[in-house]
Amino acid sequence: MVSTGTRQAEGETAADPARAAVWTVRGLVKTYPGKRGRGSATPEVRANDHIDLDVRQGEIFGLLGPNGAGKSTLVRQLTGLLRPDAGRVELYGHDLVAHPERAARLIGYLGQESTALDELTVALAAETTGRLRGLPARAARAERDAVLDELGLTEIAGRPLKKLSGGQRRLACFAAALVGERPMLVLDEPTTGMDPVARRAVWAAVDRRRAEHGTTVLLVTHNVIEAETVLDRVAVLERGRIIACDTPSGLKAIVSDEVRLDLVWRDEAPLDLPGIPELRAAAETSGRRWTLRLPQERARAVVASVTSGPAFAALDDFTLATPSLEDVYLALGGRQKGLVKA
Amino acid sequence: MSALSAATTADDRGVTPQAEPSRRAQETAGPLSGGLALAPSARLLPSLAAVYRAQLSRARVARIPLLFVATFQSVGIMILMRGVVDAGSPSARAVVSGSSVLVVAFVALNLLAQYFGQLRASGGLDHYATLPVPPASVVLGAAAAYASFTLPGTLVTAVFGCVLFGLPLTNLWVLLAVVPLAGAALSGLGAALGLLAPRQELATLFGQLGMSAALLLGVLPPSHLAGPLGWARDALPSTYGVEAFARTFGASTDWAAVLGDLAVCGAVGVVSLAAATWAYRRAAYRR
Numbered sequence: 001m002v003s004t005g006t007r008q009a010e011g012e013t014a015a016d017p018a019r020a021a022v023w024t025v026r027g028l029v030k031t032y033p034g035k036r037g038r039g040s041a042t043p044e045v046r047a048n049d050h051i052d053l054d055v056r057q058g059e060i061f062g063l064l065g066p067n068g069a070g071k072s073t074l075v076r077q078l079t080g081l082l083r084p085d086a087g088r089v090e091l092y093g094h095d096l097v098a099h100p101e102r103a104a105r106l107i108g109y110l111g112q113e114s115t116a117l118d119e120l121t122v123a124l125a126a127e128t129t130g131r132l133r134g135l136p137a138r139a140a141r142a143e144r145d146a147v148l149d150e151l152g153l154t155e156i157a158g159r160p161l162k163k164l165s166g167g168q169r170r171l172a173c174f175a176a177a178l179v180g181e182r183p184m185l186v187l188d189e190p191t192t193g194m195d196p197v198a199r200r201a202v203w204a205a206v207d208r209r210r211a212e213h214g215t216t217v218l219l220v221t222h223n224v225i226e227a228e229t230v231l232d233r234v235a236v237l238e239r240g241r242i243i244a245c246d247t248p249s250g251l252k253a254i255v256s257d258e259v260r261l262d263l264v265w266r267d268e269a270p271l272d273l274p275g276i277p278e279l280r281a282a283a284e285t286s287g288r289r290w291t292l293r294l295p296q297e298r299a300r301a302v303v304a305s306v307t308s309g310p311a312f313a314a315l316d317d318f319t320l321a322t323p324s325l326e327d328v329y330l331a332l333g334g335r336q337k338g339l340v341k342a
Numbered sequence: 343m344s345a346l347s348a349a350t351t352a353d354d355r356g357v358t359p360q361a362e363p364s365r366r367a368q369e370t371a372g373p374l375s376g377g378l379a380l381a382p383s384a385r386l387l388p389s390l391a392a393v394y395r396a397q398l399s400r401a402r403v404a405r406i407p408l409l410f411v412a413t414f415q416s417v418g419i420m421i422l423m424r425g426v427v428d429a430g431s432p433s434a435r436a437v438v439s440g441s442s443v444l445v446v447a448f449v450a451l452n453l454l455a456q457y458f459g460q461l462r463a464s465g466g467l468d469h470y471a472t473l474p475v476p477p478a479s480v481v482l483g484a485a486a487a488y489a490s491f492t493l494p495g496t497l498v499t500a501v502f503g504c505v506l507f508g509l510p511l512t513n514l515w516v517l518l519a520v521v522p523l524a525g526a527a528l529s530g531l532g533a534a535l536g537l538l539a540p541r542q543e544l545a546t547l548f549g550q551l552g553m554s555a556a557l558l559l560g561v562l563p564p565s566h567l568a569g570p571l572g573w574a575r576d577a578l579p580s581t582y583g584v585e586a587f588a589r590t591f592g593a594s595t596d597w598a599a600v601l602g603d604l605a606v607c608g609a610v611g612v613v614s615l616a617a618a619t620w621a622y623r624r625a626a627y628r629r
Contacts, residue, residue, distance in 0.1 A: 022378075081471055081627060093377025100627065104474040105380035115466030119400040131392035132473040134384040182381060 022216055023055035023078070023184070028087035030073050047073035049240040051087070056233075058210055060217040064227045064325060065237030066339050071220050072112075072188070074237070078218070079103050079186055092183065108133075108182035110190055114161060114173045122164075122172040123148065123157040126179045133180025143179045150208075151175050151201045166193035174202055181213065188220040203230055224325040224339050236329055243332045248325060255323040255331045259299045261292045263306065264317040273311050275302075288316070293327055383474040393475075393483025394490075401491055412448040413495040416441040419561055420503050429508035433563040438503030439588035440561035442517070443524055443580050445495040447556035450529035452549040454488045458536030459545020462625050471626040481533055481618045488532075489525025496521050500587075513590035516600065523607040524583030528556070530614025531579060537621035556580045579610040 028051040034044040047070045055061040063071050076082035078089055080100030089096040096103050117125040123144060130140035148154050153168075153175055161169045174190055185206070191199045209215035221227050227234055228248045235245040244251055263279075265288045271277050279302065283290035294302065299320060306315055323331075326339050384392075401409070420441045427433045461467055470480045496517055504511050532549060539545035559567065559575040567575055575581050586603035589595055 079472055081468060091377075094380070101474070102380055104472055105383060106378070107472065109468075109472035111465065111468045111472070113465040113468065115461060115464040116469035120396055121399070124396055124399055128392050128396040129469075129473065132384050132389050132470070132475045134382040134474055137388070180381070183378065 019056040019058065021054035022057045022092050023053065023061075023218070024088070024090045025051055025053040025078065026088040027052065028074070028077060028089065029085045030077060030082065031085055046240050048077070048084070051240075051242055053235060053242070053245070055216060055218060058214050058216055059232040060206070060210075060219055060230055062219045062221055062227050062231035062234035063237060064221055064224070064234050064329070064339070066222055066334070069237040070240040071222075071237055073240075075186060075188060075218075075220055079107055079109055105134075106182060107184045107186050108177045108180070110174055110177035110185070110187045112188050112192075114169055117173060117176060118162040118169075119160055121158050121160050122153055122175070125161060125172060126176045129176040130179035133182075135180050140179065143181075147175045147178045147205075150205055152197075167195055167198050170194055171198045171201065174205075178205065178209075181209075181215075183214070184216050184218065185209070186218045186220075189222070190219070191223075191226065206230075222339050224329075227325050234325070236325075236332060236334070238329070238332070238334045243334065244328065251325060251328045252323055255293075255327050257295055258293050258323055258327065258331070259296055260321045260323060260327055261294055261299050261302060262317075262319045262321070263290045263292070263315065264288055265290075265314055266316040267314065270311050270314040273309070275305060276311060293323075293330070381474070384476070384479070386476045386479050389475045390479040390483045390486075393480055394487050397484050397487030398490065401487075408453060409449065409491055409495055412445045412492070413498055415448065416444045416495075416499040417502055419444070419557070420499070420506055423561070424506055427507070427563075429506075433565075434507035434509060435588045435591040436563040436584070437561055438500065438507055438509060438591070439584045440557075441503055442496050442500040442587060443520065443560055443584045444553075444557055445499050446489070446492045446521060446524050446583070447528050447553050447560070447580050449492045449495070450485070450488045450525045451532035451535075451556065452553040454484065454529050454532035455536035455539075455549030455552065456546050457484070457488075458533050458622075458625075459539055459542045459549075460536075462537060462545075463542035467622075467626045477622045477626070478615075478619045481530075481622050482615060485526065485529035485533055485615060485618065488529050489522055492525060493517075493521050504591075509591045513595065516587060516590045519604055520583045520587050520607075523604055523611055524580050526611030527579035527583070527607055527614050528552075530611060530616075530618045533618035534614065534621040537618065537625040560584045579607065579614065582606040582610070 028048050029046070030048040032045045032047055035042045049070075051074060063074065065071050073082065077084045078091075078096070080096050080103030083100070084097060087097070091103065091106055094102045094106065117129075120128065126144040126147060127140050130143050131137065135143065145154075148157050151171055151174070153172060156164065156168065156172075161172050164172065170190065170193055174187070177185065177187070187206075190202055194202070206215075206217055210217070219227075219231065231248055233245065233247050234251065235242045236251070237243070244254075263283075267288075269276060269280065269288075269290070271280065279292065280290065282294075283292045285291075292299070292302070303318065303320060306312060306318070329339060420437060423437045423441075427437055497514070500514055500517060501511065503509070504514070531552060535548040535552065536545040539548055555574070555578055559571070559578050560580055564572065564575060582603040586600045586607065589600050589603070
């Protein structure tokens with residue numbers, strides 16, 4: 001779906017543990033104080049709980065987790081927007097806790113919100129952002145033209161962002177993030193709402209910068225498919241903690257002996273048939289869809305029984321799949337819903 | 343969990359041949375202890391100009407209807423006041439002058455408070471906070487743009503008022519000083535209100551209240567405002583712009599007093615823009 005040749009070619013080296021860590025995070029803690037309100041009080045929330053991370057030179061490193069896992073809080077601390085309660089953040093040798101203002105001179109950041117750019121045209125949004133990244137006027141215009149061309153935005157360069165579709169607007173913001181080059185890109189859900197063409201443009205642009213300039217990328221996502229396809233390594237966040245950190249394939253090896261079986265019933269599940277109530281007890285149900293995570297042997301037996309016996313009449317569809325990062329997340333004890341497969 | 347290596351040493355940071363970061367960043371950045379060279383920061387004036395230009399362009403997309411509202415409101419007030427105020431009287435001067443500066447208050451105070459309130463509530467400030475720009479350039483650029491939006495409306499209002507109340511048009515050029523100075527004072531106040539308000543609705547409310555104060559205390563002739571109302575009028579930054587402008591309608595203008603009023607306006611402008619910059623830092627960075 002995404003990515004081009006560069007990553008495949010570089011995949012091994014990017015995940016190579018011998019590569020230098022350029023972003024080192026140690027013992028990062030952030031707690032939001034509770035609020036006392038009339039009638040309802042919210043308790044104190046530990047959004048980040050002793051986070052340790054190493055992002056290595058030239059890799060695409062992912063932060064994967066459902067909404068509320070603490071990804072945004074972590075990114076805000078990594079980019080100097082939020083001061084941690086405790087811990088250390090070092091980027092390319094710069095202490096970002098002591099000097100948060102240096103982050104903007106090392107990082108190109110694409111946040112989730114576009115409100116600061118919404119009323120500008122695509123071209124002016126990119127150019128202004130380049131100027132504010134310290135480019136002289138002529139360089140900002142030249143980079144603007146190059147980036148808009150690279151991302152296929154030249155035709156809509158004169159249109160205000162707020163008049164664009166969600167995916168186009170996102171792509172325009174991504175363009176702004178690229179003008180005024182930085183050794184590190186932080187992309188928070190960059191492809192939300194984009195069609196496949198725009199997604200390809202994003203990953204091609206990222207790959208190009210990695211190949212030509214050794215750019216390192218931190219990608220925040222809750223999309224497991226994207227995480228599996230584009231990331232060199234991924235940290236899985238759950239309730240403010242990192243519960244795993246490895247390559248996507250390394251993580252999937254944790255659950256490699258399991259497969260996922262989805263059963264979709266036509267109407268009511270035939271609970272009167274033998275074996276079916278037991279399946280239901282083990283399944284995660286969502287309407288007529290049951291999702292089971294089973295050892296391979298057991299999954300085969302279940303498929304054989306539901307497709308051969310009387311249960312088959314009640315079955316609308318079934319799929320058997322190798323585990324995804326979502327299965328890893330659940331196997332590691334992740335309990336929240338909200339990871340997206342798209 | 344990944345291998346947790348000890349802190350990286352200066353030698354293994356970053357620079358492998360394939361991984362060489364942008365050359366421009368290395369060449370132009372100043373020396374800094376230890377780490378990879380930093381890309382240059384944006385300087386105050388170029389980034390101020392960039393913000394100003396971007397904000398002005400927003401007017402085409404978003405602000406035009408509201409600029410009309412600002413002018414119509416002031417013109418309407420003058421038509422109403424014409425019923426009770428004689429043409430050419432000192433009160434007429436106060437009404438025309440107050441109505442003209444009200445356009446500035448509407449846009450620079452009210453609309454700017456709303457804009458920053460909305461930007462803060464939606465997380466839009468992160469965009470600026472993750473760019474290496476001096477906070478002052480963001481605040482000053484936006485304030486200058488909003489003050490500029492008001493100039494056409496202020497001129498239209500002043501010309502209409504002078505004709506309606508039989509006042510001379512000779513010294514209207516003084517608006518070229520009044521609008522930027524009153525604009526600085528009011529937009530600084532508006533930006534600070536918008537950035538400090540804990541909620542977006544409160545930012546809107548404060549902006550509206552500020553504009554209402556400018557309306558009541560600016561348009562009514564000062565001789566009609568007794569006691570605390572008079573003090574409130576003196577405390578309002580736009581008052582000195584109103585006074586300066588009103589003085590120029592007389593047969594012989596006391597230019598020293600005009601300059602004095604404008605100086606107060608300018609001083610308040612500096613203070614309020616500094617306060618707005620502080621408010622911006624506070625809202626944008628939780629450092």
